[in-house]
Amino acid sequence: MHRDLTEKSTSVFFLFCLWTFVLLCRPQDLFPVLAPLRPALVLSVLTVAVAIFQSKYLPGPLLSRERQIKYYLALYSVMVFGIPFSLYARLSFDRVLTEYIIIVVFVVVLYKTVHTIERLYKVLLVACLGNGLYAFYALRGFVPGSERLTFGAMFDPNDLAYFALVFLPFFLLFFSKKNKFIIRSLMIVFFSSGVLLILLSGSRGGLIAFGVSMVVFLLITTTIKRSAKFLVVSACVFFIAFAPLNIERYSTMLNLEEDYNVTLEGGRIDIWKIGLKAFIENPLTGVGVGSYSIAVGLDRQSRDSTMRVWQTAHNSVVQIGTETGVFGLVLYLMLCFYAVGIFLKVRKYSQDIQLVKIAEMSLVGFAGMFTAGLFLSQAYSTYWAFYVAISAVMSQLLLKANITLKENN
Numbered sequence: 001m002h003r004d005l006t007e008k009s010t011s012v013f014f015l016f017c018l019w020t021f022v023l024l025c026r027p028q029d030l031f032p033v034l035a036p037l038r039p040a041l042v043l044s045v046l047t048v049a050v051a052i053f054q055s056k057y058l059p060g061p062l063l064s065r066e067r068q069i070k071y072y073l074a075l076y077s078v079m080v081f082g083i084p085f086s087l088y089a090r091l092s093f094d095r096v097l098t099e100y101i102i103i104v105v106f107v108v109v110l111y112k113t114v115h116t117i118e119r120l121y122k123v124l125l126v127a128c129l130g131n132g133l134y135a136f137y138a139l140r141g142f143v144p145g146s147e148r149l150t151f152g153a154m155f156d157p158n159d160l161a162y163f164a165l166v167f168l169p170f171f172l173l174f175f176s177k178k179n180k181f182i183i184r185s186l187m188i189v190f191f192s193s194g195v196l197l198i199l200l201s202g203s204r205g206g207l208i209a210f211g212v213s214m215v216v217f218l219l220i221t222t223t224i225k226r227s228a229k230f231l232v233v234s235a236c237v238f239f240i241a242f243a244p245l246n247i248e249r250y251s252t253m254l255n256l257e258e259d260y261n262v263t264l265e266g267g268r269i270d271i272w273k274i275g276l277k278a279f280i281e282n283p284l285t286g287v288g289v290g291s292y293s294i295a296v297g298l299d300r301q302s303r304d305s306t307m308r309v310w311q312t313a314h315n316s317v318v319q320i321g322t323e324t325g326v327f328g329l330v331l332y333l334m335l336c337f338y339a340v341g342i343f344l345k346v347r348k349y350s351q352d353i354q355l356v357k358i359a360e361m362s363l364v365g366f367a368g369m370f371t372a373g374l375f376l377s378q379a380y381s382t383y384w385a386f387y388v389a390i391s392a393v394m395s396q397l398l399l400k401a402n403i404t405l406k407e408n409n
Contacts (some may be wrong), residue, residue, distance in 0.1 A: 002029055011050060011054070011228060012047065012050050012051045012054055012109075012113055013113050013114075013119060013276070014108065014317065015043065015046055015047040015125045016051075016113050016122065017045055018047075018113075018124075019040075019043040019044055019047045019106070019109075020096075020106075020110075020123055020126050020127060020159070021126050021127075021130045021132075022039045022040045022043050023040050023043075023044070023106060023382060024127050024130060024131065024383065024386065025127065025129075025130025025131055025134050026134065026154060027039070027130070027134075027207075028040075028139045028195070029134070029151075029154055030078055030133065030134065030173075035077055037244055039202050040102075040207070041102075044102055044105065044106070047109060048105060050090055050107065050367060051109055051112070051113070060252055062154045063108065063111070063112075066111065066380065066392045066395060066398070067289075067338060067395075068162050068335065068338055068388055068389075068391055068392035068395060069108070069111055069392050070276075070337060070383070071105070071331055071334055071335050071338070072104075072107060072388055072392075073104070074331055075282040075324075075331040075335065076096075076100070076330060077094075077290050077326065078328045078331065079096045079100065079324055080096055080323070080326050081326075082283070082285045082288055082289065082323075082324055082325065083096060083097075083280070083288065083289075084288075085285035085286075085288065086287065086288020086289070086291050087109075087287045087288055087291040087294045087297050088116055088288060088290070088291050089288065089296060090375065091288070091290045091291060091294075092288040092289045092290055092291060092301035092371075094290075095290040095380075096171070100289070100380055103382050103385050104385075106382070106385070106389075107385050107386075107388065107389040110123070110246035110386075110389040110393070111249070111388075111389055111392050111393060111396075113395050114390075115393070115396070115397075116353050116397075117352060117358075117397060120196075120355075120358065120390065120393055120394070120397070121173070121354065121358070122177060122328070122389075124170050124173060124390075125174065125183070127166055127167055127170065127342065127386075128170050128171050128187065129161070129167070129186065129190075130172065130191065131164070131172065131190070131194070132168040132186065132187070132189070132190020132191070132193060132194065133190070133325050134163070135163075135164055135190060135194045136189065136193045136194075137196045138151035138160060138191060138193075138197055139161070139197060139200070140194055141212055142178070142200055143347050144244050146244065146308055147202060147249070147390065148201060148202035148203075149200040149201050149202070150247075154392065157201040157203055158201065158203040158205060158375065158376055159376065160197055160201045160210075161197070161201040161203035161205070161206025161207075161209070161210075161371070161372065162202070162203075162206065162372045162378060162381075162383075163383070164195075164197040164198050164201075164206075164366040164370050165194075165198060165206065165209055165365070165369055165372050166284045166365060166383040166386075167194070167365065168183075168191065168194045168198075168213065168365065168368070168405070169213065169217065169361040169362075169364035169365045169368075170363060170365060171187045171188075171190055171191040171194065172187075172224065172228075172232070173185060173357060173361055174187040175182060175188065175228070175345050177342050185199040191271045192235065192239070195210075195235070195236055195239050196239055196243055198210050199239060199240065199243050199245055200244070200245070200251050202246045202250075203372075203375075204250060204252070204253050204375075205248070205371075205372055205374070205375030205376065206372055206375075207250060208334055208371060208372075209255075209368045209369070209371035209372035209375075210368060210374075211366055212367050212368055212371045213364050213365070213368030213371075214233065214236065215365045216363060216364045216367040216368075217229070217232070217234070220347075220360060220364065221361075221364065222347075222360070223353060223356055223357040223360055224334050224343075224357075224360075242380050242381065249286055251368060252304045253275065255325070265305065265307050265360060266307050266309060268313065268314045268315070268375070271296060271311050271312075272313070272314075272315055272318050272375055272388075274295065274296050274311055275298045275315075275318045275321075275322040276295070276298075276318070276322070276330065277299065277319065278295040278299070278322050279294075279318075279321050279322045279325070282322075282325060283325055283326050284321055284325050284326065284327070285324075285325050285326040286321070286323045286325035286328060287322055288323060289323050289324065289380070290323070291323060292312055292313045292323055292384045293310040293320055294309055294310060295312055295395055296309075296311050297309075310356065312377040313377045313379075314375060314376060314377055315373075315374055315375065315376070315377070316370075316373035316374065316376065316377065316379040316381075317329070317332070317333070317373075317374065317376075317379075318385075319377050319379040320332045320379035320380075323379070330381065336366075336370060336390050338391070339362075339366060339388055339391035340363065341357075342358075342368060342391040342392075342394055343359045343360075343362045343363045343366065343391065344363070344396075344397045345395075345398065346358075346394050346395075346397075347360055348396060350397075350401065351364070351401065352401065354393065354399060355398075358390075358394070358396060362387065362390065362391070362394075364389050365387070369383060369384065369387065373387070
């Protein structure tokens with residue numbers, strides 16, 4: 001019965017994979033001719049329409065069965081509730097109900113359609129192919145001697161590093177010989193492209209996050225052989241040693257006393273202080289989704305500051321707390337905490353080596369993503385939501401495996 005339902009939901013899963021590729025990997029940035037066609041919007045509408053039409057064939061678990069999904073939907077409810085209290089209600093309305101709603105639907109559809117390890121593996125493959133292709137194209141635009149690598153209109157250099165970090169560990173899933181030669185070859189090229197993209201972006205937060213990822217990779221992973229770890233680390237060291245890095249920019253991390261982020265108004269410390277002040281003044285509802293920069297601007301106006309720039313948070317935790325209040329902050333941190341807990345639980349208790357490997361790579365990727373997010377305004381990132389969704393999927397896969405094991409015994 002379950003197999004029949006899975007086969008009948010194949011069309012939904014196929015459309016979802018296309019949607020995943022477009023939403024996470026933005027091919028319209030690589031091929032501008034696609035932009036007027038609105039591929040993300042078209043595929044989202046098409047996927048949801050087919051999913052609704054074939055809803056009886058979707059064997060995925062109920063939304064109410066998974067804590068991660070319930071908390072995620074609760075976080076979205078907090079965002080919606082805060083709209084009337086926003087410093088700029090129209091902006092928050094647009095961000096929450098016309099933009100972020102697409103990510104919420106994506107999470108729900110992922111949870112309902114990805115209900116086997118094989119499907120989870122395929123979704124990660126699609127995401128890695130798209131991410132790697134984007135990184136490869138971005139590197140083509142690098143000009144030796146330039147200060148930082150930039151590409152496209154969507155991401156600044158810091159965001160590029162964040163984007164590369166999110167999927168970097170998942171490339172390692174496809175290095176094994178059980179994958180086709182073309183897949184292994186592409187993943188090696190794309191992994192190298194991702195590492196170079198991080199290094200050439202000049203993102204200091206990205207470099208720190210990359211270092212955190214590598215430490216977690218070395219200490220946590222048990223499904224990767226030592227020889228393979230040695231090759232991965234050696235490749236990263238090689239890129240660091242021979243890539244045309246902006247050493248002068250990276251060296252400023254060793255001299256924080258003179259870093260503008262620490263000492264000057266407009267630096268990150270100053271922006272965070274303003275955000276914390278706004279959080280204390282609006283603890284229950286926050287200043288509204290998307291309104292952090294407005295809170296910064298109004299604060300500077302009230303102090304008659306010479307700097308009138310309205311800046312974003314540059315810290316995902318400060319951003320979510322300031323914009324959604326204490327309830328949003330708690331839910332966000334709980335989602336992060338439980339995601340890590342699920343990855344660790346799957347790593348410890350799952351009998352399926354493939355799922356264990358996915359869980360370990362998820363730990364590595366989440367560590368890097370969360371660290372990078374401490375220097376960026378990525379609280380509502382599609383990629384963070386993606387990790388929440390796959391943690392929910394893995395939680396249900398482990399639960400289903402345990403139930404099957406008990407029934408067989």
